[in-house]
Amino acid sequence: MPEAPRALSVTEAMTLAKRTLEGLPVRVIGEVSECTDRAGYKAVYFTLSDGSSTMSCLMWRDAFDASGVILRNGLLVEVSGSLTVYAAKGRMQFQVRGLEAAGEGVLRMQVAALARRLELEGLMRPERRRRLPEYPETIALVTSPRGKAVHDVIRTLRRRYPLAELLIAGVTVEGAGAAPAIVEGLRAAGESGADVVILARGGGSYEDLMPFNDEAVVRAIVGCPVPVVTGIGHEPDTSLADMVADVRASTPTAAAETVAPARDEVSARLTSSRRLLGRALLLTVRRDRHRVAVARAHAVFRDPAELTSSFSQRLDGAAAGLVRALPDVVGRDRSRLALAAGRLGPAQKRILDDAVTSFRHAAARLEDLSPLGILARGYAVCYEADGTSVVRSTTQLTPGDEVVVRLHHGSAGCVVRTIDEEKAGQS
Numbered sequence: 001m002p003e004a005p006r007a008l009s010v011t012e013a014m015t016l017a018k019r020t021l022e023g024l025p026v027r028v029i030g031e032v033s034e035c036t037d038r039a040g041y042k043a044v045y046f047t048l049s050d051g052s053s054t055m056s057c058l059m060w061r062d063a064f065d066a067s068g069v070i071l072r073n074g075l076l077v078e079v080s081g082s083l084t085v086y087a088a089k090g091r092m093q094f095q096v097r098g099l100e101a102a103g104e105g106v107l108r109m110q111v112a113a114l115a116r117r118l119e120l121e122g123l124m125r126p127e128r129r130r131r132l133p134e135y136p137e138t139i140a141l142v143t144s145p146r147g148k149a150v151h152d153v154i155r156t157l158r159r160r161y162p163l164a165e166l167l168i169a170g171v172t173v174e175g176a177g178a179a180p181a182i183v184e185g186l187r188a189a190g191e192s193g194a195d196v197v198i199l200a201r202g203g204g205s206y207e208d209l210m211p212f213n214d215e216a217v218v219r220a221i222v223g224c225p226v227p228v229v230t231g232i233g234h235e236p237d238t239s240l241a242d243m244v245a246d247v248r249a250s251t252p253t254a255a256a257e258t259v260a261p262a263r264d265e266v267s268a269r270l271t272s273s274r275r276l277l278g279r280a281l282l283l284t285v286r287r288d289r290h291r292v293a294v295a296r297a298h299a300v301f302r303d304p305a306e307l308t309s310s311f312s313q314r315l316d317g318a319a320a321g322l323v324r325a326l327p328d329v330v331g332r333d334r335s336r337l338a339l340a341a342g343r344l345g346p347a348q349k350r351i352l353d354d355a356v357t358s359f360r361h362a363a364a365r366l367e368d369l370s371p372l373g374i375l376a377r378g379y380a381v382c383y384e385a386d387g388t389s390v391v392r393s394t395t396q397l398t399p400g401d402e403v404v405v406r407l408h409h410g411s412a413g414c415v416v417r418t419i420d421e422e423k424a425g426q427s
Contacts, residue, residue, distance in 0.1 A: 014087035021083040021092070028094065029078045029102050030055065035071045037064075046071055048079065048094070059096035067099040070112075078102040108206070111213045115240055118215075123222055129246045130227045132259060133195045135266075138165045139259055140189035140197045142182065145170030149200040149231070149252035156253050161260035167192050173201040178211035186220040186228070196259045197224060199241060200231040200252035212239035221245055231255025375408040382406075394419045 008016065030048030037044045044064045048055045057079065069077065080098035085091070101108070118124060139157065143149045150168065157166055169185035172178045182199070189197045199221065201212070211217060212232050218240045221228045230245040231252040242248040249255035367373055375381070382391040383404040391403060401416045 010090075011087065014085050014090065017092075018085040018087060021085060022095075023082070025080070025082055026094075027078060027080045028055065029076065031073075032071050032075045032077055033073050035073065037071065044071070048077070056091070056093040057096050058093050059099060063097060064099065069099050069101055075108075076102045111210075111240060114213070114215055114218075115243065118218060118240065118244065123218070123244050128222075132227050132229070132247060135261065136164055136195035136259060138167060138192070138194045140167045140169060140192050140194035141200065142169045142171060142185040142189050142197060143200045143252070144173045147173065148202045152202075152251075152253045153198060153200060153231075153256040156256035157260050160257065160262045161266075162263070164260060167194055173211060174204065174208050175211075179214035179217050182211060182214075182217050183220040186217075186224055190224045190226060194226060196226055197228045198231060198252075198255045198259060199228055199245070200255055201233070202252065203234045209233055209239055212241040214240075217241055218244050229255045229258050231258075372408075375406065378408075380405050380407050387411075394421055 028048060030050050033047045033049055033054075035044070035046040037046075042061055044059050044061065046057050046059075048057055059079075059081075069075075071077075078100055079094065079096045081094055081096045083092060084095045086093060115124075122128065141150065141153055143153070145168065150170075154166065157164060167189070169188050171181040171185040173182065186197065186199065199212075201209075209232060212230075221230075221241055221244050227246040229247045229249055230239075230242050231249040231254055232239055232242060234251060238248075247255075247258055249258050371381070383389065383406065384391055384396070385402040385404065387404045391397060397403070397416050397419060399416055399418060403414050403416060405412045405414050
């Protein structure tokens with residue numbers, strides 16, 4: 001008989017299992033649950049599940065950080081690595097060497113990254129959102145012309161606010177060409193003259209709603225010249241288009257209710273405004289009637305002369321005072337004038353005599369200083385031959401020079417014969 005295999009110890013059995021399993025590379029897809037990622041841990045621990053079975057996973061910190069995946073419960077991921085056994089506890093686990101999001105998880109990661117970038121640009125700030133018009137005259141709807149959303153919006157607007165004109169831009173809202181079509185629909189709606197735009201579609205899977213996470217669609221909403229209201233999918237669905245819209249509604253029907261006031265609400269507002277306006281007009285009429293009654297009771301309107309009587313009396317008093325004051329003023333001025341006239345005669349004679357005396361003294365003084373007076377006393381003035389320059393010294397003359405001598409009466413031309421220098425110096 002063949003020899004029976006040797007029995008292994010527990011440690012040997014676990015070591016054999018560990019070596020065998022680690023030599024088999026495996027790729028696994030599953031949803032994440034029970035994730036443990038704590039600061040200071042050398043590894044990240046999580047569980048993968050497919051609904052029927054679960055598998056404990058371990059991934060070293062360096063490899064996990066390099067993957068760039070943010071784990072959360074429910075995220076579908078694809079891992080690569082191998083099964084291993086933790087011999088000390090007798091527990092099997094999957095050692096992950098590669099990690100990436102799978103299926104919808106990849107899409108969600110891409111959308112999350114785009115959302116963070118758009119948020120940094122400020123496109124999701126609340127203060128950027130615009131107020132909706134209270135009573136829009138024209139509403140533009142961008143949606144599929146064959147979907148349920150278009151009928152929901154039409155039915156809601158017809159019931160709540162039939163006064164508004166509805167413009168429909170029919171576009172594809174699902175598939176590869178949906179994003180460019182939605183962008184073109186938003187452009188046409190913005191240029192149509194509408195007061196507000198509704199961007200809507202019915203429910204669907206996360207992949208179906210991906211056109212509303214497209215960056216071009218998001219920027220078209222931001223750049224639309226009028227407010228945009230989104231009604232995409234159902235209540236739990238939230239897209240990037242919802243995050244940047246001026247108002248986000250949970251469904252297309254809710255979007256229509258958001259942009260259009262209910263007919264009953266408008267009627268109630270008008271009734272309330274009419275009541276308030278009537279009350280205000282009644283109060284105004286009563287106040288003005290009271291003012292008219294007060295004005296009519298005034299004495300001026302009973303006797304118009306009452307308005308000018310006080311001024312007339314003051315004018316009469318001023319005229320009487322003027323009549324009394326004029327004779328006294330004229331009498332005082334006449335007395336002052338007579339007194340001034342009596343003083344003016346003697347003063348005038350005295351002033352004239354003083355002026356004549358002063359004139360005579362000045363004339364006598366002038367006569368004393370006149371060169372003609374000096375000549376009259378026997379003096380003469382000697383001029384050079386040209387008759388313009390006065391000869392003041394014998395140094396200006398030489399024997400034989402002709403000179404002109406000015407006398408009291410007339411002048412004489414003379415010739416110098418001799419010059420007496422000594423006498424000239426003594427003089």
